[in-house]
Amino acid sequence: MTDSDLAILHGYRLPKGADPLELAASLRAMAEPIRTKLELKEIARFATGILDEADLEGTKRPASVIFDAISAQAEHVAAIMAGEHNCPTVTLGLALTDDPVSGDLMALAFHSHEEYARGIDDLGVAEYFPYWDEEATGESRPMGVGATEWGARGIIWERALRGTDPDDPTGMFRIEFGSPLPGVDLLTRADEILAEIPDLETRIHHALHTLATEQEFESPAEAMAFMASMPAHQQRIANALRPITLSDLAGGER
Template structure:
């Protein structure tokens, strides 16, 4: 009988003859520029936040923005790894095992960031081959797959997983791509960070979001804050200054 908790929404059937070492190299080559773009954008967000906080407080802008932004990103990654935050990590894990009955290889994909998932689809390393218990998941199987074929998938994944969890496949061959922590050389890439800087509209939105997430002592205090939102937005819009490359670079280039 199929385990009712069997759930493999991120499963693939690899192409026949797939060389795992070649697959690992292909994944790392394809994912490196994606990870770089994600990381640059994240550091840019932290840099903008540091500058905007100074603008809103009416204090001088910090002089080591890119250093501080890279450090802030590293701290944020540590918080994700410790479970304090639920944000995406800049890594991809692929776990591979074979079906002992047929010898065909299957893979579980764990792209921690949505941008990685899109790139994995472009690589076409195999056929998308998911399975989940329809009743338990409250979701029907994909259109065009018969009940008999869906059951065959369940049996296949049961054999492939060999009792391990599809979400913690520690007993499978693993390909880990990327380091969750930011690269140290980002401190020398101020121009790239500047090019990924959030727009003024995004900066205003973020500052308003920060205000909205504060704690209020009473319902009346909350209502007063909501009523003053137009004034808060106007203050933010007039306080935030343009960001230049020099603001980002500090002592870096």
């Protein structure tokens, strides 16, 4: 019987004779544009936050917003890597091991964005081969996988893992695709960042959420009064937020 705590959500089995270096090259070509897109979205999110904060405070928008956004994202990533919080990064990682009985190569993928999972599936370089304890998790196995086959998967993964933690494995061949830190080349990609700026409705929703989470109430009456004032806050925010243009990103307020 396999360990009830064993959970492999992004596990794969490679075809017979698969070359890890060829696999790495294929995955790198797939991962790079995905990582770039995710990174552009992150910088756009930080840039939007900086510009919206200025709008809501009634101050002049900064002229160096892309630089400020890249700096903010770099600080954010540094905090993630220091273990201060667990927000997702934009990277893809892979750890390879083998099943000592069959000799099959097994892979664990590490990412926080489904774009990478879809990219791996679209490449067709490996068979999606997850496993978890259905009773312990309350989650059913994938459609089309029988109970006997599912149980055999757990045994295969236990053999391949050799006792290491699947969430932080040791003794495996590791491949990391991309850096979690933003690249300085983003300074010249204002048009691509602009394309990832959230729409006004999303910006208003985010500002409202931030306002709500910052509140401290001393009584239920205060909390009720604040909730009653939310439509007015929403209108105030909607009136304050201005469109974000390429000139706002690339050179600040003209």
